[in-house]
Amino acid sequence: MSGNPFETALVTLREASEIAGIDKDVVRILSVPKRIFEFTIPMKMDDGRLEIFTAYRVHYNDALGQVKNGTRFVPDLDLDTVKALGFWMTIKHAVGGIPAGGGKGGIRVDPGKLSEDELERLTRAFIRKLPMKGAWVDIPGADIGTSAKTQAWMLDEYEEIMGFHSPAAINDKPADVSGTLGSAEATGTGVFHITMEAVRDAGISPGAAVAIQGFGSVGSVAAQLLHQEGFKVVAVGDIYGGIYSKDGIDVPGLLEYVDRTGKVPGFPGGERVSNQELLELDCDILIPAAVQSVITSDNAARVKARLVIEAANGPVTPEGDKILQEMGVHIVPDVLANCGSAIVCSFERIQGLTDDYWDLERVMARLKERMAKAYNETTAAAAKRNTSLRNAAWINALEKLSRAIKARGWV
Numbered sequence: 001m002s003g004n005p006f007e008t009a010l011v012t013l014r015e016a017s018e019i020a021g022i023d024k025d026v027v028r029i030l031s032v033p034k035r036i037f038e039f040t041i042p043m044k045m046d047d048g049r050l051e052i053f054t055a056y057r058v059h060y061n062d063a064l065g066q067v068k069n070g071t072r073f074v075p076d077l078d079l080d081t082v083k084a085l086g087f088w089m090t091i092k093h094a095v096g097g098i099p100a101g102g103g104k105g106g107i108r109v110d111p112g113k114l115s116e117d118e119l120e121r122l123t124r125a126f127i128r129k130l131p132m133k134g135a136w137v138d139i140p141g142a143d144i145g146t147s148a149k150t151q152a153w154m155l156d157e158y159e160e161i162m163g164f165h166s167p168a169a170i171n172d173k174p175a176d177v178s179g180t181l182g183s184a185e186a187t188g189t190g191v192f193h194i195t196m197e198a199v200r201d202a203g204i205s206p207g208a209a210v211a212i213q214g215f216g217s218v219g220s221v222a223a224q225l226l227h228q229e230g231f232k233v234v235a236v237g238d239i240y241g242g243i244y245s246k247d248g249i250d251v252p253g254l255l256e257y258v259d260r261t262g263k264v265p266g267f268p269g270g271e272r273v274s275n276q277e278l279l280e281l282d283c284d285i286l287i288p289a290a291v292q293s294v295i296t297s298d299n300a301a302r303v304k305a306r307l308v309i310e311a312a313n314g315p316v317t318p319e320g321d322k323i324l325q326e327m328g329v330h331i332v333p334d335v336l337a338n339c340g341s342a343i344v345c346s347f348e349r350i351q352g353l354t355d356d357y358w359d360l361e362r363v364m365a366r367l368k369e370r371m372a373k374a375y376n377e378t379t380a381a382a383a384k385r386n387t388s389l390r391n392a393a394w395i396n397a398l399e400k401l402s403r404a405i406k407a408r409g410w411v
């Protein structure tokens with residue numbers, strides 16, 4: 001398979017469409033983005049030099065509703081990556097029951113090399129120059145290299161251009177400027193709810209042993225909630241390596257330690273393990289919540305967990321997936337397991353449109369409801385087709401997209 005992310009996305013689309021019997025013309029529509037914007041942003045740097053940045057925004061498909069999602073500021077951004085990410089968001093919204101299309105965008109830039117002033121000017125220029133935007137068209141959110149801070153600048157710039165307030169036009173902004181509560185912990189909390197649903201189906205009892213790779217915004221929140229629920233978090237890792245304790249790690253203590261030192265290894269309550277060893281430890285549930293392609297044909301046969309929750313995007317390669325399936329491991333796919341932030345972003349838009357801002361309890365109660373619904377829909381599709389949850393999630397999404405595309409008369 002090619003290393004081109006968009007080509008990879010198209011292979012998955014073709015395979016899932018084949019299983020689901022999706023109309024060929026629907027597949028043709030889903031194989032191309034609806035709109036692509038590529039533009040340049042010339043900007044005077046603090047030292048007076050002119051830099052010209054390349055920016056992208058892809059509206060991949062909007063059959064289910066206005067486009068929304070992340071804005072990535074990274075030095076190696078290219079159009080195929082943005083197209084692939086926009087396509088994944090189209091699928092994730094459909095899986096999560098979110099009435100929105102998939103989009104993605106960003107700027108080819110290393111934000112770490114910009115001053116605060118330069119970052120603000122570049123962020124404002126991105127939203128100014130973006131040709132189509134707004135609450136009913138395209139709602140940019142945060143992604144790698146962007147944050148609540150950049151989203152507040154985007155909102156401010158957008159509202160200055162338009163001459164009126166429009167809180168629903170930008171996502172992932174701080175609650176202080178009409179964002180939503182709960183956005184920072186949305187994905188980790190969603191991963192927790194999905195795990196609770198999946199343990200029941202996998203016949204795993206509460207108190208079971210969990211290993212988590214990645215202790216960032218997703219992994220740390222999931223670890224905390226599972227620990228509170230009585231699960232034994234036996235291993236946790238970050239980019240520097242992992243720790244293991246067969247009796248369970250003191251997760252609140254670890255959070256405090258990582259806050260102070262910035263690293264998981266070195267925490268006194270566990271023995272050191274490598275990131276590779278962590279994936280192969282004796283545990284019931286494995287949650288890869290760091291990076292892509294960590295479970296492959298090389299190590300899948302040594303995974304001992306009975307349940308794998310894909311909190312990260314694409315942590316199991318297709319070859320690794322095949323081996324795990326043959327071993328009878330339950331796998332909850334990324335498009336389902338980590339759609340919590342996409343769901344909470346849609347809550348953010350609803351709050352911005354209605355001027356009715358929810359308390360954290362309401363956000364979290366609704367997130368739990370929506371995660372359970374997405375899980376139940378996917379397991380029902382898996383049972384009906386006698387297929388894996390991964391195939392079922394894709395089939396479910398493609399059927400929803402197909403119905404919307406046909407109802408709109410596009411085919």
Ligand code: NAD
Pocket residue numbers: 187213214215216217218219237238239240275289290291292311312313338339341
């Ligand atoms: P983060 O940057 O907050 O944390 C990433 C964690 O993974 C850190 O602990 C880091 O040290 C660790 N890590 C990085 N490289 C590693 C490696 N090679 N081996 C082991 N550990 C490594 O990121 P996050 O927001 O927690 O996201 C984690 C994953 O979840 C990513 O794959 C991301 O794409 C996916 N995801 C995140 C969200 C979200 O809302 N944050 C939504 C959907 C999917």
